Amino acid sequence: MTGPAAGLLRSSLRRRRGEFVRLAGWSLVQAVPAFLTGWVIARAVDEGFLAGRAGTGFAWLGVLAVAVGIGAWATRHATLGLAAVVEPLRDELVTLVTSGTLHRSAGAGRPSDTGGVARLTEQVEIAREAYGAVVMFVQSFLASAVGALLGLAALDPALLLFVLPPLLVGLGLFVAALRAMAARQRDVMLADERVAETASQVTGGLRDVVACGGEDVVRERAGERIDAAARATRALARMTAVRTASLAVGGWLPLVLVLAGAPWLVQRGVTAGAVLGAV
Template structure:
């Protein structure tokens, strides 16, 4: 919990300006709370009960103005809350996706589709209800004190008692909420496995056993849900004690307070403070914080437990291990399903540190599958993939490898944030300038307005597919990972821009480059070429493969646009 508190404190400290803006608009919104009871009391005591109708109407007009000002504050509050909530959601999504990709975490589906959204919605609700209660209670209590301090003796004790009872239920609620979420993750993981293998379940006649196993998990989740629901009773008692009892006490003690100088208008104003301000605010707090608050704590703890002490993006890559290739593939076999024809069958390959490999072949032959295996996104059926001697799915391999896919992702923020995403400690300006120069981002930088220009939805929509690829390429170029895998990551660039990008990656100090090629020019720039032709795989240089591989000669003719040699007529035996 202390780790979670530190993460939350750092997040809020980085957004001090948003918090100040939220507090300022909340004060304006709360003005109507203070004016409501005060204006009613003055309208009665100084106006209608004193026979001065104009004075009474004037005070009511003041209350109406307070409502208008409060509406303006409420409208501004929602914008400030969005500026606080959306960055939190983006950070959680990055953590969940990073964990799911690295570890093939079965619970990542539940975390991404449900728990992140729970965290987002409950965080927004928590900010709204807690802020509303604090400022509303402050406005109401200050108003009561301004009417007659003795009224605080009637309202404050039951309000404090109700809050204390409510806060005492938060820890048991959080425990039961965690049990419920654990059960939900188990159901999600189980159903994901079952749904993917329904045909095998039916073929093996295992319907009853599979249903029984899934039913046990569903029953466990149902029991956890019922246990969570039973804790609604203490919340109802806390609301009655802190919100409804003060109203009864005000009415019960009215003769006593009137004898001690409380005016009828002040008493009516106090009733208005309780019924129109304190009771609704407390009700929203108990229902919002009681359910959403405990859920938020549990979900955040579960989402950040794995990541505590772990930085977003890959760790700083270590120096190459002596005697080990940058990429080593041995006996690699992979098929999409138990009965499917292998896409890769017994592949052996070694790429030294500083090497440059191009992978070519017709569409659908398995080039991107090989890239996925090197990136650790797929699990081989046989054989192994080693990155600098480490298994492809290990943490050490992830720190030494970066994959740039065909569909480049650019997120909202700034261009600097996009380019430095894989460098949590920041990228110096001279490195950013160098990357922009060697990859050809200068014109894009100028058009967008520099590294720190905001990239909002409109700017992102205006980016072409090639510009998105350039940004993704620069992000990978600036990463500490020495092995770069370009899975058709330059397909939207023109040939000159593609050549510039590949030469830049090949020239990275200590860098190794693997290119899934879609132009023969990419193969000609490589030191080693891998030709994938079903189960028959050949490797070598350009001239060597022209002599040995008919497929490579065909690809060279098609990709170059050169005329293919005419076929010869069949000759007699």
Template sequence: MTARIRTRGRRGQDAETAADAPAGAALPTRGLRFLLARRRVLLRLTAWSVLETGQTFLIGYGPARALDEGFLRGRADVGLVWLAVTGLGVLLGAYGTARVYAAVAALVEPLRDLLVERVVTRGVRTGDAGSLSGLTQQVEIARDTFAGLVMVSRSFVFTAAGALAGLFTLAPPLLLIVGPPLIVGMALFAATLRPLARRQETFLVADEALAGDLGTVCPGLRDITATGAEAQIAAGTGERVESELRAARALAHWGVLRVASLTIGGQLPIVLLLAAGPWLLSHGVTAGALVGALAYVTQSLLPALRNLIHGLGTSGSRLTVVLRRLAGKDTGPARPPDTGPGPADATAGHGAPHPAFSLASVTFAYGPASAPVVQDLDLTLPPGAHLAVVGPSGAGKSTLTALVAGLLAPSHGTIRVGGHPVPGPEVAAARVLIPQEAYVFSGTLTENLAYLRPGPVPGEELLAAAEAVGLAPLAERLGGFDARIDPAALSAGERQLIALTRAYLSYAPLALLDEATCHLDPGTEERAERAFAARPGGTLVVVAHRISSARRAGRVLVMDGRSTAYGSHEELMRSSGLYRDLVGSWIPAPARR
């Protein structure tokens, strides 16, 4: 029978988090400030776009004059001159369009830089699982769609202005034929923008969920296969794939209304001009003017409207949603950057503090047909405690830390960290998990150590943490904290020291060391563990691989997949045969003489 373990601890401290999520309503104001800060770019963009207006005007006006004043009167030379003027206007318009791209780039690239900085800052600070999708997809969506939005909106405005001015110049009655369906088509299109934005947001939420699921599943494929959990994992991932597919289909259905808008606003005027041709000709509209009107609609208004509907209908809704999500998901720093008490010094209200973490009847198995790795486990650990988790390979030690960290969800039971349910944003800020394979990235040593902090770390604090954990000799050998490091050039133990110091500097009061010191020598391992155990208010859980780690811990949890035992080293030596066997296997063999 599985043991139920409950420990009632002394007073301690709980984690404190601060949420500072900016309101999505501020997005238009931010966008306006962004554009006003680049007034010169906007003026340059407008100036080059004026050439396109002249090009559009001449596309209909030039052929109309060529017919009415030239070819239809037998004056081919006049007709050719007007056609030449039209061709020159097209060349000037093309020159302006080429210059437009440079101005658009001057608007787009600063926006991308701002968004990348925001996403990376949030991901590094909070470990947000959605940051991968934010950086690899959403920022690029924002960049591309903003560029497309500027291009198609600018093109439609100046093209429509040139075409409508040309229609009015040729014959005002032409506006009565072209104007009303264009307005109706635009109104119908505008009515679809809000539903499109909602469905685009649903799609992005589904995409983030799928990206987060794959980010957890893919690194553990070997373990999933080894434990027979393929069906369970495939079912969960398949549901997220289906959710994204449903969201994509719902988004695509609104394309029907976009087609209707284009048909009414861009193609119906062509039919109306042809149908009303006799009436127009009988009311003073010349044949050249009618041909010019058809040129305006087919060569200018229809392509510009098509680009606007397909561009703004997709790009505009995507840009609104993505910017709102990228701006609105920032959860602020894990704690205010002041000199007051940190998260490890905060208490939950005026009563007794919450436990560091608690498990209530927790059961977990890697597959429906697999035996539970953790079964019916109750465990309450007070703040400031030092727990060692021991057991044979496959007993569920790493699974336990993953459950507490929120990387795995229990089949049954509940888990809380600092009084908050797991998983949750408060939990992500209250715990730090250091796995056996330490993560170190190319950059300076300071950048690696400050990875989990919301702002710059003072040099004195870096030095104190390095001295406490045992990193100082390595830091000196690498050339100081500003030295750039190559992860491939570091040993496994050196990478573990960097990851341990990074976790030590974090504000998370609960540290979970999943064999995070296995590549260190016993002396360095002891120094690191004692440093974590001595953090004020900090709670330490160590998956031990040496007997010395278990002896240093105040309490020891023995796991073997079928039963558990809990107590001090001395108590377990008397009561647990498995623990005695583990201790015996850990005793080093006598040195040979």
């Protein structure tokens, strides 16, 4: 990313480096259940319930409950840390949009920047949500994914054969669609601005439009803007479907592959508890 947007993000990162470090730390703690869950379930099944020692099995499940509690505690702090990073950026965006709109509207001989309404009421929120999603993805997803993969390797390295390839394929699809999604999102935002500008012009001159009998012309011009916004939204929806497919490949296909490969895994010595822990 280059240009003013990249400069804004870099300056935000520099000013809140401590908040980013704390968020990364809580994300690592948040990944504890991802690392321990499969291993603890495997111990509970193999050394407890299947071995006829229910007490041992429940004791291991108690360890799992503690790990989940630690993960929930870390999730709370990670969410607060995310807010400490994202909300100040939102305030900066509101300030920039407001000052820019006022500056453009106050210029001599310039029309009012009515598109600033769409930027302020909708697009700032879109940018805030996208920024927060990216930060959370980089911090939380990477920590959780690494924890889960390490946990699978601790169970049996052969399990990685069923999980790692679809995960990488899903990530590849997601990254490949990211640039196109950003372009479609930009098209939607610009189309919303044009609709807001058209609506402002129509409502501001509605009496003149009716007096001159220009309803059909105005309806046609406004309809073109609305149709363009609808096309942009549909294009974004199609890209969202691609993103959803990439998440399905990376998140659900490994489960199917592990279940389908369970007989082969058991034949090569992987225990039933390890298969269940991998699932």
